[in-house]
Amino acid sequence: MTDPGAEMTQPIRILLCDDHVVVRAGLLALLDSAAGIEVVGEAGTGEEAIALAAKLRPDVVLMDLQLGEGMDGVETTRRLTTDPEDPATGHRPHVLVLTTYDTDADITRAIEAGATGYLLKAERPEELFAAIHAAAEGRTALSAPVASRVMANMRKPRPTLTxxxxxxxxxxxxxxxxxxxxxxxxxxxxxxxxxxxxxxxxxxxxxxxxxxxxxxxxxxxx
Missing domain, CATH: 1.10.10.10 (Winged helix-like DNA-binding domain superfamily/Winged helix DNA-binding domain)
Known part of the structure; x- marks a missing residue:
C-alpha cells in the first residue's frame, strides 16, 4: 500500500548536465524510475546548465566533469554554488558530480569548487538515488573509492618545502x-x-x- 504521506512530498528536482546525449537519455530513463525524483531539464554544456538552473531552479544538478568545449564541470560547479542566490527564493542548487574520473586532482578540484557530492558512473542505481537524496539535503555523498582517496590524502603528511x-x-x-x-x-x-x-x-x-x-x-x- 502506498504511503499517503509520501505522495504529498515534493519530488527532488534534478537538472542533468552531460555533453553526451546518450548518457543523458540513459540517466533520464533511470531517474524516471526512481520514486521522489523528477528530472526538470537537461544541459549539454556548462553555459546551458547555468542558464537552465536560473530558470528551472533545480534542487540538485547532476554534473559531469568533462563537457567538451567551453566551461568544464568544475567551473560550472563553482558558478552554480557561488553565484548570488535567487533574490526571490534564496535558492541555490546543490551539485552532485557524476563522472568516470576519479583522480585526486579531479576530486579535489570538484570539492573545492563547491560540489556537495562526487559519484562515479560505475555505481549501482540505488547508490545514485541515495546520493541524490543526500545532496538535496546538503549532505555529503561520495562513492566508496572516492571517500577512500579523500581519507588517504587527508592522512598523508604534506611535503615540507623550504x-x-x-x-x-x-x-x-x-x-x-x-x-x-x-x-x-x-x-x-x-x-x-x-x-x-x-x-x-x-x-x-x-x-x-x-x-x-x-x-x-x-x-x-x-
Missing part, C-alpha cells in the same frame, strides 16, 4: 623555464636545477607539470 623551493614552485606554476626562474630569483641556473631535483624528490614526481599538479592538489603554492 621558502626557496616554494618560490621556485610558484615560478614553475607560471610557466617559467630554468633561465627565467634564475633571473626572477637572482640565482644561478645550476641552483635552480638543484632545487628542482629536491622538489621532485619531495613531491614524488619527475616532471615540471607533475610538480605543479601535486603542488596544487596539496595546496603548496603561495
Amino acid at each position: 621558502d626557496r623551493e616554494r618560490d621556485i614552485l610558484a615560478q614553475l606554476a607560471h610557466g617559467l623555464g630554468n633561465r627565467e626562474i634564475a633571473k626572477a630569483l637572482f640565482i644561478s641556473e645550476a641552483t635552480v636545477k638543484t632545487h628542482l631535483g629536491r622538489i621532485y624528490d619531495k613531491l614524488g614526481v619527475d616532471t615540471r607539470a607533475g610538480a605543479v599538479s601535486v603542488a596544487k592538489e596539496q595546496r603548496l603554492l603561495p
Whole structure:
C-alpha cells in the first residue's frame, strides 16, 4: 500500500548536465524510475546548465566533469554554488558530480569548487538515488573509492618545502623555464636545477607539470 504521506512530498528536482546525449537519455530513463525524483531539464554544456538552473531552479544538478568545449564541470560547479542566490527564493542548487574520473586532482578540484557530492558512473542505481537524496539535503555523498582517496590524502603528511623551493614552485606554476626562474630569483641556473631535483624528490614526481599538479592538489603554492 502506498504511503499517503509520501505522495504529498515534493519530488527532488534534478537538472542533468552531460555533453553526451546518450548518457543523458540513459540517466533520464533511470531517474524516471526512481520514486521522489523528477528530472526538470537537461544541459549539454556548462553555459546551458547555468542558464537552465536560473530558470528551472533545480534542487540538485547532476554534473559531469568533462563537457567538451567551453566551461568544464568544475567551473560550472563553482558558478552554480557561488553565484548570488535567487533574490526571490534564496535558492541555490546543490551539485552532485557524476563522472568516470576519479583522480585526486579531479576530486579535489570538484570539492573545492563547491560540489556537495562526487559519484562515479560505475555505481549501482540505488547508490545514485541515495546520493541524490543526500545532496538535496546538503549532505555529503561520495562513492566508496572516492571517500577512500579523500581519507588517504587527508592522512598523508604534506611535503615540507623550504621558502626557496616554494618560490621556485610558484615560478614553475607560471610557466617559467630554468633561465627565467634564475633571473626572477637572482640565482644561478645550476641552483635552480638543484632545487628542482629536491622538489621532485619531495613531491614524488619527475616532471615540471607533475610538480605543479601535486603542488596544487596539496595546496603548496603561495
